[in-house]
Amino acid sequence: MLTDFIRSKSLDAISALYNIKLSDKELQVNITKPEFDGDYTVVLFALVKSLKKSPDEIGHSIGQYLIEKEHASFEAYNIIKGFLNLTVRSDFFLDMLNKHYQDPCFGKAPMNGKKIMVEYSSPNTNKPLHLGHLRNNFLGRSIAEILKANGYDVVKTCIVNDRGVHICKSMVAWKKFATGATPASTQKKGDHFVGDYYVQFNDAYKSEVEALVQQGMDKVQAEKEAPIMKETQQMLIDWENGKSDVIALWKQMNQWVYDGFDVTYKRIGSDFEKTYYESNTYLLGKDTIEEGLKKNVFFKKSDGSVWIDLTAEGLDEKLVLRGDGTSVYITQDIGLAQLKYEEYKIDQSIYVVGDEQNYHLKVLQLICKKLGLPYADGIHHLSYGMVELPTGKMKSREGTVVDADDLIDEMVNIAATHTQELGKVKDFTETELKDLYDTIGIGALKFFLLRVDPKKKMIFNPEESIDFHGFTGPFIQYTHARIKSVLRKNEIAPAPLVLSSPLHKMEKELLVQCELFEQTLSGAGQSLDPSTLSMYLFQLAQSFNSFYAALSISSAESEEKKQLRLKISSLVATILQSGMHLLGIQVPEKM
Numbered sequence: 376m377l378t379d380f381i382r383s384k385s386l387d388a389i390s391a392l393y394n395i396k397l398s399d400k401e402l403q404v405n406i407t408k409p410e411f412d413g414d415y416t417v418v419l420f421a422l423v424k425s426l427k428k429s430p431d432e433i434g435h436s437i438g439q440y441l442i443e444k445e446h447a448s449f450e451a452y453n454i455i456k457g458f459l460n461l462t463v464r465s466d467f468f469l470d471m472l473n474k475h476y477q478d479p480c481f482g483k484a485p486m487n488g489k490k491i492m493v494e495y496s497s498p499n500t501n502k503p504l505h506l507g508h509l510r511n512n513f514l515g516r517s518i519a520e521i522l523k524a525n526g527y528d529v530v531k532t533c534i535v536n537d538r539g540v541h542i543c544k545s546m547v548a549w550k551k552f553a554t555g556a557t558p559a560s561t562q563k564k565g566d567h568f569v570g571d572y573y574v575q576f577n578d579a580y581k582s583e584v585e586a587l588v589q590q591g592m593d594k595v596q597a598e599k600e601a602p603i604m605k606e607t608q609q610m611l612i613d614w615e616n617g618k619s620d621v622i623a624l625w626k627q628m629n630q631w632v633y634d635g636f637d638v639t640y641k642r643i644g645s646d647f648e649k650t651y652y653e654s655n656t657y658l659l660g661k662d663t664i665e666e667g668l669k670k671n672v673f674f675k676k677s678d679g680s681v682w683i684d685l686t687a688e689g690l691d692e693k694l695v696l697r698g699d700g701t702s703v704y705i706t707q708d709i710g711l712a713q714l715k716y717e718e719y720k721i722d723q724s725i726y727v728v729g730d731e732q733n734y735h736l737k738v739l740q741l742i743c744k745k746l747g748l749p750y751a752d753g754i755h756h757l758s759y760g761m762v763e764l765p766t767g768k769m770k771s772r773e774g775t776v777v778d779a780d781d782l783i784d785e786m787v788n789i790a791a792t793h794t795q796e797l798g799k800v801k802d803f804t805e806t807e808l809k810d811l812y813d814t815i816g817i818g819a820l821k822f823f824l825l826r827v828d829p830k831k832k833m834i835f836n837p838e839e840s841i842d843f844h845g846f847t848g849p850f851i852q853y854t855h856a857r858i859k860s861v862l863r864k865n866e867i868a869p870a871p872l873v874l875s876s877p878l879h880k881m882e883k884e885l886l887v888q889c890e891l892f893e894q895t896l897s898g899a900g901q902s903l904d905p906s907t908l909s910m911y912l913f914q915l916a917q918s919f920n921s922f923y924a925a926l927s928i929s930s931a932e933s934e935e936k937k938q939l940r941l942k943i944s945s946l947v948a949t950i951l952q953s954g955m956h957l958l959g960i961q962v963p964e965k966m
Contacts, residue, residue, distance in 0.1 A: 376893050376894045377415065377463065377467070377890050378405075378415065378891075378894055380448075381417065382402050382404045382417075384441060384445055384448070385417050385437055385459075386399070386402055388437045388440040388441060389402075389426070389437065391440065392436050392437070392440060393426050395425060395426065397422075401421060401422075401425075402417065402418075402421070403418040405418065407460045407461075411453075411455055411458075411460055412451075412453055412462065413451075413461055414460075414461060414462055414883070414887050415461050415887075416458050416459065416461070417434070417437065417458070418457075419457050419459055420457050430456075431454050431457070433459075434452075434457070434458070435454060437459055438452030438459055438461070439452075441461065447464070447466075448463060448464060448467065449461055449462065449463060450462050450463070468878070468887070469872055469874065471889075472872065472886065472939075472946060473871040473872055473942070475946060475949070476942040476943075476945040476949065477945055478949065479949065481892065481946070481949060481953065482524070482892035482893040482895075482950070482953070483524045483526075483896065484525050484526035484896075484897070485526055486526050487525075487526035488528075489526075489527050489528065489722045490719060490720065490722050490723075491530070491721060491722060491724075491725060492529075492532055492715055492721045492723070492725065493518055493519040493522070493529060493531055493532070493727065494532045494533065494534060494724070495511055495514065495515020495519075495533065495645075495727035496511060496512050496533045496645060496647070497511070497534050497536065497728070498533075498536065498636065499536045499537075500537045500542055500628070500629045500633070501541050501545040501570065502545075502566070502569070502570035503564070503566035503632075503635060503636075503639070503779065503780065504566070504639050504778075504779040504780075505776040505777055506762050506776070506777040506779065506782060506835065507729070507762055508779060509643065509762075509779050509782070509824060510759060511728075512645045513821050513825055513958075513959060514727050514757065514759055514824075514905065515531070515645075515727040516644065517905040517957060517958050517959055518727065518757065518903050519531045520956070520957045520958075520959070521899050521900050521908065521957050522900055524900070525896060525897060527900075530648050530649065530719055530721065531646065531647045531648050532647055532648065532650070532715070534651045534652075534653065534656070534711065535650060535651070537629050537652050537653055537654050538625075538653050538657060540607060540611050541573070542625070542628075543608075543611045544573055544607050545569050545570075545573045545628060546610060546624055546625060547606050547607045547610055548573065548575045548576035549624075549628065551579070551603070552572065552579075553572065558634070564635045564638065564780065565631030565632055565633070565634045565635035566632045566635030566636055566639070567778070567780070568631060568635075569628055569631055569632050569635075576603065579603050580601055583597075583601040583602060583603055583604075584598055584601050587600060639779055639780055639783075642817070643783070643959075644959050649718075651711060653707070656707055656710060657702060657707050658702065659706075659709075659711055659713070659714060660702060660706040660707055660709040660710025660713070661700075661702060663709050663713060663746065664695050664709075666746075667683075667742075667745075668681060670746070672742075672745045673696075678698040679698040679699075679700075680694060680698040681694070681696035682695060683695055683742055683745070685738065685741055690737070693705065693738055704735070705735065705739060708735075709739065709743065709746075712748075712750060713748065713750070715750075716748075716749065716750040721750065722753055723753040723754075724750060724753050724755065725756075725757050725903065726755070726757065728756060728757070728758065729758070729761060730758045730759060731761075732758075733756065733758055736754075736756035736758075737756070739754065740754040740756075755903075757829065757903050758829070758830060759829040759830065760829070760831050760832035760833060762824065762834075763832065764777060764834065764835060765836060782820070782837070783816070783817060785837055786816035786817060786819060786837060786840070787812050787813055787815075787816035787817070788812075788816070789816060789819075789838065789841050790811075790813075790815035790816035790819065790841055790849070791812040791816075793815075793841055793843065794812065794815065794966070797843070799966065802965075811966065814852070814961045814962075815848075815849050815852060815963075816841070818848040818960040818961060819841040819847055819849050820840060820848075821958060822840070822848030822851070822958065822960060823836075823839070823840035825905045826846060826906050826909040826910070826913075827906055828904060829903070829905075829906070846913050848955075848960055850913065850916060851912050851913060851962070852955070852961075853966050854916035855916075855962040855963070856962070856963050856964065856965050856966040857923070857966075858944045858945075858947060858948040859948060859964045859965065860965060861923075861941070862941065862944065862945060862948070864929065865929055865941055867945060872935075872939055876933075876936075878939075881921070881922045881925055884922075885918055885943055885947065886946075888914070888915055888918055889915070889943075889947060892911070892950050895908055895911040896908065896957075905957075905958055908957060908958065909958065912950075912954045912955060912958075915947060915950060915951065916951060919944070919947045922943075923944075928940045928944065
C-alpha cells in the first residue's frame with residue numbers, strides 16, 4: 376500500500392534528520408484534497424511537540440529528504456498550513472496499471488495462516504426469513520468474503536434454532552387447524568406455510584386468554600392456563616422425552632422450513648460450510664459448568680442452581696444451570712463455542728448478532744475467559760442495529776414482519792419499472808431481462824443494507840435504494856456496465872504502456888483512487904465494516920463518471936492516451952466487480 380510506503384519513508388526521514396524514532400501510529404498519511412497539488416499528504420501537527428520545530432520547517436526537511444533520497448518515488452512536494460503534500464512519480468502508477476488492469480486479485484492479500492469463523496443468519500424454524508435476517512445475512516456473508524480477501528481462511532457457519540416452545544407453537548397450531556394440509560397441497564413455500572401456523576397459534580392464544588379474563592381470571596393466570604399454551608408446553612415435554620409422533624411431526628415441519636430457507640438462501644447468495652442445530656447442541660456445556668464449579672468460577676445456590684458473579688465486571692449474577700440440571704442459553708453457547716474450536720481450531724469466532732444480544736455475548740466471553748478456555752479471546756460480537764421501515768417496527772407474532780421473499784420480489788419489480796423507464800432494454804431477451812432485474816433489485820437491497828455502519832439502526836426505503844443516480848448499488852452497477860460497453864467497442868493493446876506526455880490530473884486522481892483499494896479492503900477487514908467498502912466503491916464510480924465526461928476515450932488525442940484511458944477504465948471495472956462481489960452483489964456487463 377502506497378500510504379504505508381510513504382509513512383515508512385517519512386519515518387525514516389524523521390529518524391535520519393532528527394534522530395527520533397516514531398511509531399506508525401504517530402504519523403498520519405491521507406490522500407491530498409483535490410484543490411491542492413500533490414497525491415498524498417503527511418499531517419505534520421502531531422510532530423511539532425516531539426521534534427520541537429514548526430510544521431513548515433518539519434515539512435520542508437522531510438520533503439527535501441524524500442526528493443533527494445527517494446527520487447525514484449517522489450518528484451515534488453509543497454507545504455500548505457501544516458500539511459506536506461507529496462507528488463508521486465507517474466511511473467509508479469503506470470507500473471500498477473500495466474500489471475493489474477485486468478487482475479481479479481488486485482488489492483487482495485496472500486493467505487496469512489489464520490482461521491476465522493463467521494456465524495450468521497441463525498433463523499428459527501417457525502417462520503420465514505424477514506428483513507432483519509436479510510441485514511444479518513448480508514453482513515455475515517460480506518464480512519466473510521472481505522476477510523478472505525485479507526488472507527484469512529474463513530469458515531461460514533449458521534446455528535439453526537430448531538427446538539423449544541416457539542417451535543412447538545407452530546406444531547400445535549398445525550395439528551389443530553391444518554386438517555392435513557402441506558406446502559405441496561397448498562402450493563406454498565414451506566417456511567411461509569409453517570410461519571402461518573405460528574401466527575395462527577398466537578391469534579388462538581390471544582382469544583383464549585381474553586375469554587378466560589372475561590370469565591374473571593387474572594390475565595397473568597389466564598396466560599398460563601390457556602388450553603393451547605398448556606398443550607404446547609406438554610408437546611415440548613413430549614419432544615424432550617423423545618415421543619415418536621411428536622418427533623416425526625417436528626422433523627417434517629422443520630424440513631418444510633429448511634426447504635423454504637434453501638430457496639431464499641440461494642436467491643440472496645448466502646451459503647454455509649457448516650450448519651449447527653440447537654437440537655444437537657442444547658445439552659452441550661454442562662460438563663464445562665461442572666468443571667467451573669470445581670475451580671470456583673461458579674457457585675451453587677440453595678435450590679441447586681449454578682451461577683456466576685460478574686458484579687466486579689459491572690454486570691450482575693448470571694444463571695448458567697437451573698436447579699433441575701437443565702441448561703439455559705448461555706450454557707449451550709459455551710458448549711457450542713467449545714465444539715467450534717475443537718472442530719476447526721479457529722483463531723477468532725465472529726458472531727453476527729443484533730445489538731439486543733450485546734449483554735448476552737459480553738457475558739459469554741467473560742465466562743469463557745474466567746474458565747481459561749483457549750478460544751475466549753477470539754470471541755467477537757459483530758453487533759448491528761435493527762432495520763425498520765418508514766412505517767415503524769415489525770412484529771412477527773402479529774404477522775406484520777416484512778417477509779424477505781416478498782421484499783425481494785418487490786425490489787425486483789421496482790428494478791424492472793425503473794429500467795424500463797430509462798428505455799434501454801430493447802436489445803435484451805426475456806431471459807436476459809429477468810436476470811438483469813434480479814441483479815439490479817437484489818443488488819440494490821444488499822447495497823442499501825450494507826452501506827450503513829453495522830452498529831447503527833437504519834430505516835429501509837425500497838424506492839430510495841434503487842435510484843440509478845444516488846449512493847446506491849444500481850449506480851455502481853450502471854457505471855460498471857458503461858465501462859464494459861466502452862471496452863467492447865475498443866481493443867486494449869497488450870503491450871505495456873510507456874507515456875511520452877504527463878498524466879492528466881483526472882487520470883492520475885483516478886489511479887490514486889484505484890491504488891487505495893487494497894487499503895480500503897484492509898480497513899474494512901480490521902473494522903468488520905462493509906460500509907467503508909461501499910463508500911469507496913461509490914466514490915470510485917463517481918470519479919470515473921467525472922473522468923468519462925471530461926476526457927474522451929475512443930476519440931482521445933493520441934493512441935497512447937486512448938490506451939492509457941482504456942487501461943484505467945479496465946482497472947476501475949475490475950475493482951468495481953471485485954469489490955461488489957465482496958458485498959455479495961453482481962455487476963452486469965450491460966444495462
